[in-house]
Amino acid sequence: MSDAAQPTAAEVRAAAEAVKAALDRHLAAVERKSGDEDPAVYEAFNQLAAAAEAYDELLYDRHDEVTPFEIPGDDSLPPYTGPEEPNALSVLIRRDYAVAEPQRLRAQAQRVEDADSEAVLGTTEGASGTVHGAIGILFGEFEPDEIASRHKEFGLEEGDSTLWVVAADEPADPGEWLEAPFEHVDPERVVCRFDVSAVFDDEDDEDDDLDEDRFDAPLDDEDLEPLDANDR
Template sequence: MSDAVQPTAAEVRAAAEAIKTALDRHLAAVERRSGEDDPAVYEAFNELAAAAEEYDELLFDRYDEVTPFDIPGTEDMLPYTGPEEPHALSVLIRRDYAVVEPQRLLAQAQRVEAVEEDGATAGAGFDAASGTVHGALGVLFGEFEPDEIASRHKEFGLEEGDSTLWVTAADEPAEPGEWLEAPFDSIDPQRVVCRFDVSAVFDEESDDDLEDDLDPDGDLEPSDADR
C-alpha cells in the first residue's frame, strides 16, 4: 500500500477507541441479558466484531502489525440494506438436534400423554401418539416451548447440533396469516440486523489454531502479534 492511501495514526487510534467503546457496550448487554437468545447481546457482539475488524485492517495498513482477534462468521454476512428505522422485525431461529436416545424420548412423551389421559373426560378415550419417534417428537414439541426443550434436551434423549438466530428488519408488520404457508421462503439476508451462530466447528477451529501454534515439543509458538 502506498503512503498516499495509508491511514493516519489518528485513524488507527480512533479505531482502537471504538473497540474500547464496543467492549463496554457488549459487556453491558451481557450483564442485562434477558435470556439465552437476547437480541441486544447479538447486536453488541456484531458491533464489537466490526470494530475489531476495522482496527485490525487499519493497524496492518499503517504499521504492518496484526491483532489476535478472530471472531467467526462476520466475514460471511452481507451488508445490511434494510430500513434505518425498522417498524417491524422477525426473529428466525433454527436449532438442530440428533435423536441419540430414542427410548428416553419415547418415555418422556408417554409421561406427557399419561398426564393428559388422566385429565381427560372419563370414557372419552385417548389416542396415544407416542409409540413412534416422530409421534413422540410431536407430543413433546406440542407440550413444551422450544426454549425449554433447548435447556432440557438431554432429558428428552436429544443432542444439540448447530443453531442460529437471525433478527431481520421490515418496513411494516406482516398481515395476520400472510406468511404462514411458507414462513422461511422470503428471507432477505441483507435485512439481517444481527445474528448469532453456535456450532462445534468453531471449537474445532480453535483447537486447530492451538495445534498450529504448538512446536514439536508441545510449547506454544509466538503469534504474529508477539513477534
C-alpha cells in the same frame, strides 16, 4: 451425464467470456472503491464468483476439466440496507437435533400422554409409542426454548443452530408468510445473527461432558426425571 444434456462448445466459450467480463468489472469496482465495505465491490465479487462457478461447471460437463481457481466463501453479512428505524422485525430460528435416545424420548412423551389422559376422560392414548408421535407430543407440550434447555432430558442431542434478526418496514399481514416462513429473506436486512456449531468448538465443554456422563448408564424408569406440574 448424457450427450444430450451436455453443454455445447459455444455455451462453454460464452461462459468463459462472462468470466473475463466479470473480472474487468471487479477490477474496475476495486479501483473505484470508496471504503472497505463498498457495496459495488461486494456486488462485483459475487458476480465474479457466480460467473466462475458457472464456467467451471460447464467446462467439466463438456470437457471433463476444471479450473485451478477457487473463490473463497464469504459467511459475513452484506452491508445493511434496511430501514434506519425499523417498525417491525422477524426472528428466524433453526435448531437441529439428533434423536440420541429414542427410549428416553418415548418415555417422557408417555408421561405427558398419561397426565393428559388422566385429566381428560376418554382421551386416546398410544401416540407416544412411536418416535415421530413422541416428538409431536413433546414439541406440542413444551416451548422450543424449554426443549433447547432440556434436550438431554428428552433424549435429544443438539446439532447446529442459528438465529437471524431481520428488520422490516411494517409488520406482515396475518397469515401472509405461514406457508413458506423462511423464504425470501433479504440478507441485506439482517440486523444480526447468532450461529452455534460444533465446528466452532476448539475444546470440549467440561459441563457438557458432565451432563453426558449422567446418561451413560443403562436407562430404566428410575433414571427418568419426573415432569412435575410446574414443568407443564
